[in-house]
Amino acid sequence: MSAFQTRSLVLSISILVFLLGIWEMSIPAKEAVGELTEYEILMGGAAPKAGVPPPSEIFVKAFNELSNPFYDAGPNDKGIGIQIGYSLYRVLTGYGLAALIAIPLGFLIGMSPLMYRALDPFIQVLRPISPLAWMPLALFIIQDSEGSAIFVIFICSIWPMLINTAFGVAGVRKDWVNVAKTHELSVWKTAYLVILPAAAPTILTGMRISIGIAWLVIVAAEMLVGGTGIGYYVWNEWNNLDLTSVIFSILMIGLVGMVLDAIFGLLQTRVTYQE
Amino acid sequence: MATSFLSIEGLTQKYPSPESGELTVFENLNFKVNQGEFISIIGHSGCGKSTILNVLAGLDEASSGAVIMEGREVSGPSLDRGVVFQNYSLLPWLSALRNVTFAVESRYSEWSSEQVNEHAMKYLSLVGLSGGVEHRKPSQLSGGMRQRVSIARAFATQPKLLLLDEPFGALDALTRGTIQDELLKIWAGTNQTVFMITHDVDEAIYLSDRILLMSNGPYAKVAESVEIEIERPRSRSSIVDDRLYYDIRNHLVHFLTTRSKEFSELSSEQAKDLPKHIRLSQKQPSKPKLLAS
DSSP, rough: OOHHHHHHHHHHHHHHHHHHHHHHHHHHHOOOOOOHHHHHHHTTTTTOOOOOOOOOHHHHHHHHHHSSSTBSTTTTTOOHHHHHHHHHHHHHHHHHHHHHHHHHHHHHHHHOOOHHHHHHHHHHHTTOOOOOGHHHHHHHHHOHHHHHHHHHHHHHHHHHHHHHHHHHHTTSSSHHHHHHHHHOOHHHHHHHIIIIIHHHHHHHHHHHHHHHHHHHHHHHHHHHOOHHHHHHHHHHHTTTTTTHHHHHHHHHHHHHHHHHHHHHHHHHHHOOOOO | OOOOOEEEEEEEEEEEEETTEEEEEEEEEEEEEEEEEEEEOOOTSSSSSSHHHHHHSSSOOSSSSEETTTEEEEOOOOOOOOEEEEOOOOOTTTOOOHHHHHHHHOOOOTOOOOHHHHHHHHHHHHHOTTTTGGGOOOGGSOHHHHHHHHHHHHTTTTTTTEESSSTTTTTTHHHHOOOOOOOOHHTTSSSOOOEESSOOHHHHHHHHEEEEEEEOSBBOOEEEEEEEOOOSSSHHHHHHOHHHHHHHHHHHHHHHHTGGGGGOOOTGGGGGGGEEEEOOOTOOSSSEEOOOO
């Protein structure tokens, strides 16, 4: 590790410790329950007042949850691993379907100016629609909350992939296309041997943006459809007024998102070429 | 007269232009190329040299006129006409070897992969790329090495006509000289016809059998066709001792500096006999003798 990396790591840790320290100290210690008011007595007494938990409590919570992530104690009490698993399953299904359609369609649009002009208005109108706006329609048509969540992921992840694929394919250097032409490569060979590798970095950028958006949207979608998943988990813990779990799951959403992004970042470096 | 290998007949290129409605880059070009000949074409920028090459390659279509190769009109690109582009046009995600093998596979689709590899390696080593260098990506090669890969690729597909678009334009003088020699060496072992665009008078004389001189555009014409009767094999050191070399050189330089401007006003009637065939003979060094074709 270079000296620069070491220094940046030390700085990161210092900032973390500093922020956690401020957070920990700014939470007042729980007051001992003193004299109860009449109202409190009527309400059954010492219901603890909800408050933002200090980081130490979240660490304990995280340790407990992560040491047994896959337990299943009924519909409202599943391990964090199971919830994230459900979310990932929905994201990857919707995302996979979107890729199956977006990449071939993007190729077509990128290679044919006619198709580009013809389909552009549709893309421009459909793209800015918030994916959640589709939810009621999806629920009505698909009649299934699971399917609707997957559809919402599908519709939100298709656009960046479609647009980037088309852009990447249309932008392939003319020289390379000429190389394919002068060597009498067939359409399929040209697509596979020249255009796909030439456009791959741009396509992967689109795929990376899409997976990021899909992961953002799944949380909101699961808050709506309920039942399972990390989004449902956050909302459920909020209903339980368990802020420790809420903060813990927020952190988990961030970590999973980071891992997904890192995987696509890795894929991106694999297909990047230097001119 | 026997039909020649390659015949360019009445080639004209016009582009729509915002001012005059139409811009004629070149007009009514007529010339022939024999089998196995090394032809260079020289002219100022904007006279449409690259367009001619692209038309010959089948990548562009001329507004009118025809290119006839072996009795058949050229339409669309073909492996019979190999191209070496100025910017090498290697696929940057493939190794040098793969850049050659994909072309060989396309030419000889019935070959096994060992045959393809062996054939590609043969041509790569002819240009001095072997011993591991062939596995590098183009970005890890110098400009000279990239152009060598590009030349190896073009020769490996064994085209009948090889088109070179300023192949040495981006290289330093020393590298340029070495690769020119390598090019001549490979070419000498074949019966391939070469058509090369260049800006470099010395390069043209050193490599060519005949040099076509283009007048300035718009309305550019192939004005002269100069025979280079310097014996092969030529060497860089002895060619400069040849009296003829200087006569040719002076003729070319005079054309490029002064006479290249004089042709654009010619009517098509006056221009119909172009290009003038020119032989500078060793016996009459001072006065060029002009021969009509």
